[in-house]
Amino acid sequence: MATGEINVGLIGTKFMGKAHSNAYSTVGKFFDLPANPVLHSACGLDLQQVQALANKFGWQYSETDYKKLLRSGEIDLIDICTPNDFHSTIAVEAAKAGKHMVCEKPMARNASEAIQMYRAAHESGVINMMIFNYRFVPAIALAKKMIDNGKLGDIRHFNAVYYQDWLVDPSFPITWRHSKEISGSGSHGDMNAHTVDLARYLVGEFEAVTGDQRVFVKERPILGSNKKGDVNADDATSFIARFQNGAMGSFCATRMATGRKNFMRFELFGSKGSLSFNLERINELEYFDGMAAEDRQGFTTILVTEASHSYIESWWPPGHVIGWEHTFVHEISHLLTGIGQNKKVAPDFFDGVKCQIVLDAVARSSEDGKWITIEEFYRE
Amino acid sequence: MATGEINVGLIGTKFMGKAHSNAYSTVGKFFDLPANPVLHSACGLDLQQVQALANKFGWQYSETDYKKLLRSGEIDLIDICTPNDFHSTIAVEAAKAGKHMVCEKPMARNASEAIQMYRAAHESGVINMMIFNYRFVPAIALAKKMIDNGKLGDIRHFNAVYYQDWLVDPSFPITWRHSKEISGSGSHGDMNAHTVDLARYLVGEFEAVTGDQRVFVKERPILGSNKKGDVNADDATSFIARFQNGAMGSFCATRMATGRKNFMRFELFGSKGSLSFNLERINELEYFDGMAAEDRQGFTTILVTEASHSYIESWWPPGHVIGWEHTFVHEISHLLTGIGQNKKVAPDFFDGVKCQIVLDAVARSSEDGKWITIEEFYRE
Amino acid sequence: MATGEINVGLIGTKFMGKAHSNAYSTVGKFFDLPANPVLHSACGLDLQQVQALANKFGWQYSETDYKKLLRSGEIDLIDICTPNDFHSTIAVEAAKAGKHMVCEKPMARNASEAIQMYRAAHESGVINMMIFNYRFVPAIALAKKMIDNGKLGDIRHFNAVYYQDWLVDPSFPITWRHSKEISGSGSHGDMNAHTVDLARYLVGEFEAVTGDQRVFVKERPILGSNKKGDVNADDATSFIARFQNGAMGSFCATRMATGRKNFMRFELFGSKGSLSFNLERINELEYFDGMAAEDRQGFTTILVTEASHSYIESWWPPGHVIGWEHTFVHEISHLLTGIGQNKKVAPDFFDGVKCQIVLDAVARSSEDGKWITIEEFYRE
Amino acid sequence: MATGEINVGLIGTKFMGKAHSNAYSTVGKFFDLPANPVLHSACGLDLQQVQALANKFGWQYSETDYKKLLRSGEIDLIDICTPNDFHSTIAVEAAKAGKHMVCEKPMARNASEAIQMYRAAHESGVINMMIFNYRFVPAIALAKKMIDNGKLGDIRHFNAVYYQDWLVDPSFPITWRHSKEISGSGSHGDMNAHTVDLARYLVGEFEAVTGDQRVFVKERPILGSNKKGDVNADDATSFIARFQNGAMGSFCATRMATGRKNFMRFELFGSKGSLSFNLERINELEYFDGMAAEDRQGFTTILVTEASHSYIESWWPPGHVIGWEHTFVHEISHLLTGIGQNKKVAPDFFDGVKCQIVLDAVARSSEDGKWITIEEFYRE
Incomplete structure (x- = not known):
């Protein structure tokens, strides 16, 4: 992480991917942050759709394999906006890769998956947040x-x-x-x-x-x-x-x-x-x-x-x-x-589990x- | 006026006549009054309509000539619900007859008529009220x-x-x-x-x-x-x-x-x-x-x-x-x-004039x- | 029942007694009815309170014993506004006395009482109504x-x-x-x-x-x-x-x-x-x-x-x-x-039971x- | 104007300067445009404030002399967000410099100034818009x-x-x-x-x-x-x-x-x-x-x-x-x-004059x- 910058990797580029992209590209214009986000990589199953989003919001790289984001040494923060069945898999891997994480709700398909995510994040010590935006x-x-x-x-x-x-x-x-x-x-x-x-x-x-x-x-x-x-x-x-x-x-x-x-x-x-x-x-x-x-x-x-x-x-x-x-x-x-x-x-993965x-x-x-x-x- | 009773004469028996009739017949059921109203006479141009109202609300007499109400020794209070062009004529006569008065708004067709009404009421010393019910x-x-x-x-x-x-x-x-x-x-x-x-x-x-x-x-x-x-x-x-x-x-x-x-x-x-x-x-x-x-x-x-x-x-x-x-x-x-x-x-005829x-x-x-x-x- | 008149006996003279009294005394002024209500008897435990209500709304008789109302040959309709534990007792007796009935909600303390009321009314063939006024x-x-x-x-x-x-x-x-x-x-x-x-x-x-x-x-x-x-x-x-x-x-x-x-x-x-x-x-x-x-x-x-x-x-x-x-x-x-x-x-006692x-x-x-x-x- | 790009020069960097900056930096993310805006120059009286805004929203240059913007061969569009007494002066000069223009309301201090602006824009043939954003x-x-x-x-x-x-x-x-x-x-x-x-x-x-x-x-x-x-x-x-x-x-x-x-x-x-x-x-x-x-x-x-x-x-x-x-x-x-x-x-400077x-x-x-x-x- 370059001083004052946080490289973001976004996984999932539909409704929530768009809402999060907007947040990353807007937040620094209105809020004073210790570190500004860099829209590093966007990842989704449909490359054309990923590129369209990337063009609009300024994501530097468009990917279709989320593992590339987890392996990237540049990315600091993984943002999970996929369908629910991918949340736990990605989160557990991202935790192992030492990435900070933010995950859309619901946290997972069930509490058992959610607890795995919580434990993985806890063990790796990364900062983790649930999107309970209300x-x-x-x-x-x-x-x-x-x-x-x-x-x-x-x-x-x-x-x-x-x-x-x-x-x-x-x-x-x-x-x-x-x-x-x-x-x-x-x-x-x-x-x-x-x-x-x-x-x-x-x-x-x-x-x-x-x-x-x-x-x-x-x-x-x-x-x-x-x-x-x-x-x-x-x-x-x-x-x-x-x-x-x-x-x-x-x-x-x-x-x-x-x-x-x-x-x-x-x-x-x-x-x-x-x-x-x-x-x-x-x-x-x-x-x-x-x-x-x-x-x-x-x-x-x-x-x-x-x-x-x-x-x-x-x-x-x-x-x-x-x-x-x-x-x-x-x-x-x-x-x-x-x-x-x-x-x-807060709210973090613990809150996600409790929910x-x-x-x-x-x-x-x-x-x-x-x-x-x-x-x-x-x-x- | 019998002790504790006020005989009312209503002139005008359409929309406002109905609203006032309801008020007289309801008020004693909910409010403690020094004197209860008696629905003495209702008066309107169309006798059938007057009688219908009288039957519904209990007016004792149905009349078509308002002067009979003014002449009645029994009636204490004249309630004016006619079209506007009659307000001043009736009010001035009622004042002369020493009747207390209540008048629907607008007081009259113009200030000149209203002032006559105010002066007549003032001179006779009767209690007078404008219906500004809001x-x-x-x-x-x-x-x-x-x-x-x-x-x-x-x-x-x-x-x-x-x-x-x-x-x-x-x-x-x-x-x-x-x-x-x-x-x-x-x-x-x-x-x-x-x-x-x-x-x-x-x-x-x-x-x-x-x-x-x-x-x-x-x-x-x-x-x-x-x-x-x-x-x-x-x-x-x-x-x-x-x-x-x-x-x-x-x-x-x-x-x-x-x-x-x-x-x-x-x-x-x-x-x-x-x-x-x-x-x-x-x-x-x-x-x-x-x-x-x-x-x-x-x-x-x-x-x-x-x-x-x-x-x-x-x-x-x-x-x-x-x-x-x-x-x-x-x-x-x-x-x-x-x-x-x-x-x-209050509001009284002075308020009516000012309006x-x-x-x-x-x-x-x-x-x-x-x-x-x-x-x-x-x-x- | 005199032609065109329904003699009402009201049992219970507090909040609901007042609301019902108002309804009986108002309904004929606004609605065309085949038979107008007569405010015959009001009954409550506290005679002074009953008389106060009777004075306001024009109940002809003030009673403290509801059985007198049930025995009265003049009363056509019994209106039950008592606390809930009296509903079934009164209703069953009133049904036996051949009185039409209206009862405040809830119908009774429980379904068993309500069913008794329903059956009694059904057997006697009286008209019965639940007050579900909404x-x-x-x-x-x-x-x-x-x-x-x-x-x-x-x-x-x-x-x-x-x-x-x-x-x-x-x-x-x-x-x-x-x-x-x-x-x-x-x-x-x-x-x-x-x-x-x-x-x-x-x-x-x-x-x-x-x-x-x-x-x-x-x-x-x-x-x-x-x-x-x-x-x-x-x-x-x-x-x-x-x-x-x-x-x-x-x-x-x-x-x-x-x-x-x-x-x-x-x-x-x-x-x-x-x-x-x-x-x-x-x-x-x-x-x-x-x-x-x-x-x-x-x-x-x-x-x-x-x-x-x-x-x-x-x-x-x-x-x-x-x-x-x-x-x-x-x-x-x-x-x-x-x-x-x-x-x-409708709603009648059957609706009361179902509720x-x-x-x-x-x-x-x-x-x-x-x-x-x-x-x-x-x-x- | 580079193909597909419109270089913007913003004059006035307070409340409206911020609102317009946000609009330029957001519009391309949500709307398909024939030409995307480039946040070229921001200009205001207080350099520090201009630079703060430029840092937040990505204006490339910070200026305190609006004439520099008008003289710039790169700038295509002048956006006027100053206090009202500057509107007409800037607009007339900008029109002469052949710049497209957008102006905050009210158009000017009075109709006479507004008409000058309208005529200048009309004569130079530049595209002109009033901000009547509602x-x-x-x-x-x-x-x-x-x-x-x-x-x-x-x-x-x-x-x-x-x-x-x-x-x-x-x-x-x-x-x-x-x-x-x-x-x-x-x-x-x-x-x-x-x-x-x-x-x-x-x-x-x-x-x-x-x-x-x-x-x-x-x-x-x-x-x-x-x-x-x-x-x-x-x-x-x-x-x-x-x-x-x-x-x-x-x-x-x-x-x-x-x-x-x-x-x-x-x-x-x-x-x-x-x-x-x-x-x-x-x-x-x-x-x-x-x-x-x-x-x-x-x-x-x-x-x-x-x-x-x-x-x-x-x-x-x-x-x-x-x-x-x-x-x-x-x-x-x-x-x-x-x-x-x-x-x-639309609305354009003609609408501004009419208003x-x-x-x-x-x-x-x-x-x-x-x-x-x-x-x-x-x-x-």
Whole structure:
């Protein structure tokens, strides 16, 4: 690693590959970093697609074999944006190669894979980060701060939904996301992974869960064929939860929520106040202050665009709203600062494991029809 | 007046006649009054319609000649719900007959008529009230209280709109409301009367205005005929204003606001805080507290349904929302209390005159194309 | 029953007694009925309170012994607004006395009591109605109509919450609502009863449920004493559900939702469209039309105040919003029409039983930690 | 100009300089352009600040003398982000030097300066663009498309406000924006420039205006001194307008709207439908379709993040919201495409002049107290 530079190797060049590419190429323009990222190598299965991304975002090298990135002496940081079934293989190898790592969620197809990844990273001592980018929404950072400052009191309820609707259309073709073998799960790992992580971040550890998973459209057309393929990854997963601190939780992730595009809402009720957030209105946090004067209480829509709010000072003046992609810039800024200063970052692979254990328990409860107690897992 | 009873004579039995009938028959069930209303006589041009209303709401007598009500020794209170061109005639006669009075807005077709009414009431010493029922929305009562307590600081802006859309359809037939001769004006007297009164209530007296009036649909079908009649009462009136205390005002009333049914919104900005209100969400007041902690500021949606809010204790528990008709119950409760205790009430005919003077000035400015200074008028 | 009159006997004179009294005294003013209600007798434990209510609303007789009402030859309709533990006793006796009946929710403390009530009413052939008044919100009537017309397609999700916060304060004294013995349950029977009924009304029958119940504040002050009493009725109950038609459900009722006063929201997602409703904005229904032009799709806030919407024509012009209490007027109008025309009404005691069976299953699942299949129950 | 490259010279390196820098460095990553921008030279008065910006965004050269940019044979495009009093001088010189040009709003201090700029650009034949970036909000592009397609019918009302609150604090120090001599005006040129341009874009040309301007805080501290300086640029400007097509307009720009940060809202009412937009919810457009089924009409919140919406396909999937800065990327994409294909762009300097003429008329009307007819100005 050249002083002040971090060479990045990106594996996976589709939706998330693009979002991460944008983050690496933007972060240094708005944030002061101890070390700036260099877009060294992008890697994907389809060379033409890799090169297109590389041309747009300035990746220096385009590769189709991820092992070349792991072997490269120049690359400092491996960024994993592949389908879920590759996460653990790549991560374990990258750890052995001494690369710092960042991995998209869900961490893996199951907790067992995730634990392998965690252990490999832990043993090699590399800096590792999970992309749970909604922790880096300024409104959610504010929620966290307010909770930590006691503004909410004891938390009693955390009710979260994540609604999308891109699978309502039964002619939407089958992809790797519909195969449990490749993805581990459907809406559950893709969307509940976010809300479970936020629950851990804002409320605390889970104690037990019971849930229900459903495939509504059981077969879908295979692109470029006139056949259909079987869907076995869930279209929707709902569950209820108990937290160790006594709070109750409710979760619903679905890709069948007609009309909701990327609607992730949580409602958090505490003994002193409450919060509500909706990702489609990413710049806003709803806060009820139970300690305010009685006749003036209500939910306050905080427009989280003030210089006093996390990350905002780097961007624009108050009211000049930011978008979804900014969350990646914030998280990558945190990662690069960690690597540059050789400090651990959060959320890391441990958080990824903890999240995956909850997801697995929900899936098992859905099969068994009863509550599953969350297994303990400790930081080594 | 029998002890503890107030005999009411209602003149005008259409939309407002119904709303007032409901108020008289409801108020005693929810409010403790020094004197309960007796629904003595209802009067309108169409006897069948009067009788129908009387049957529904329990008016003891149905009349078609309002003079009979004025002559009745039993009737204590005359309630004027007729078209605008009758207001002054009836009110002046009622005052001479020593009747207490309540009058629907706009007070009259013009300030000159309104002043006659005010003087007649003043001379006879009867208790008189204008129906500016939106002062009696609990959310607006709260706004007033907060302003009086200094929570808003110096008021700089009062921007109000009143949007309806029932005249968008060009086949909507012509009524008395489309004739300046009968109504004095269209949207202006009907809707700006409310917002001008609220401006006076919440901000203070007007200094000068300049406005613009428009008839968009210049002729309309005559019901039961295949002819059309000319419309000369405004479909829409916009104006800007200066207040004596230095605040700026903006107003727009229109019956051409496609999609808005009874949308009266004001936004009030002060040096310490701000308010926003929308009549279609009558139970809510938006309040921005500029003195709150910087990172938690925002507009608070106060659900104005707490026992600590005006009028609410008489109704239901928190969150059990009230509707539009309740504002009349509140205002009639205030009136009956005033009559029962022989105390003046507000808003009264003086307030009606002050409002009408502003409305007249706007209309004249629209013709003259320049600012009109509001004439002084003093309480006698 | 005198021709065109229905003599009502009300048992229970607190919150619901007041709401029902208002409905009986208002309904005839706005709705054309085959038979008008006569407020014959009100009955409660505290004579002074009964008389106060009677004075306000015009009940002719004040009683403290409900059996006198059942024995009265004049009374046609018994209205049950007592605490839950009295419902079944009164209803069974009233049925035997041949009285028509209306009962507040929850129907009883448990399904066994509810079934007794249903059977008694069925055997005596009296008209019977459950107060599930939210079916009579015009916005929800519209939702039902749209579902029946196929606008929503196949329903996949029904997610409902009912949030109140009046038990957040630990110094709020203990009442009968905190005792399982009297109330059967806390938030569950009081609030989930509504959402379970709406789920049956809008989605269809339940297949299975699994839930979680919690008492957060385990003892509360006894009013007029310096002791505390034990709370055993749930502060909060969450559950997930499967419907017979394959839809998934999620429910949460809590009195610990700081800042939410009477916030009952459901979100219903179908294959063709979606709906969302919030009781605190009772005049609005959110509708997503998945069949609309792609670039103009979105959730439409329907202000349900048009003459073409159920019940509205009886009230006011568009945009003149109604309140919570109006739902009782609508339901009572439906009941009186049924009695006057000797026709069955809905929801009736059968619906009450079906709802209670679901509630009981949730409670048992919370103890057993597993899914409970909803027992079949058929209309006799 | 090297094939496929456009060398940019930026003059002005503060808020807008940063926003434009971001646009140039981002646009090529998301949009396919005939010619990519090269960040050639940045120029500002304070070399250190220029260099800081250049380091962040990759400007190759840092300058303090703008004339060097105009003389440079390499620079193709001059981007003017200076205080307003420099716009005309730089633009006229740049036109003479044959540079393409883009200029921040307001175009100049007054129409006379703006016309000089327009004529200079016209004579030299360079491509010229005004930054009215809100035309490039996807939601507003959709509004424009719907209006052009006749979805709104005849437009009757365009009511726009632009609310900010950064001058509420009287200790906020004086800047060039408070001096009429430098800025031409305060809130008026800064904020009404946007809404006037949108009015022209969406409704059509203005016919006449009458307005009111106000300085609420008449002196402000001079930074780094214990003296105060006089403010003569307006804190707030309200006006009403008539459009040539008969529509009525209302406008209010203020920096005294406590609690509103960058709240630009317009409401547009047509004979067939209506629109409402609020910049703080930049991804949403409210649309009322007056042609929809009567009982399902309402304002639809269109989340303008579909691939079928303008500009969106280049970014992210539905519901992954964009921010304020994206509007510049869209407009710069349009400009670079124009330059690359040698085609005119819009809005151009003619639009800037037309806007400035309206602004000037409002200012004059505020002094004269009467309506001012908008002077004709024709494209040469």
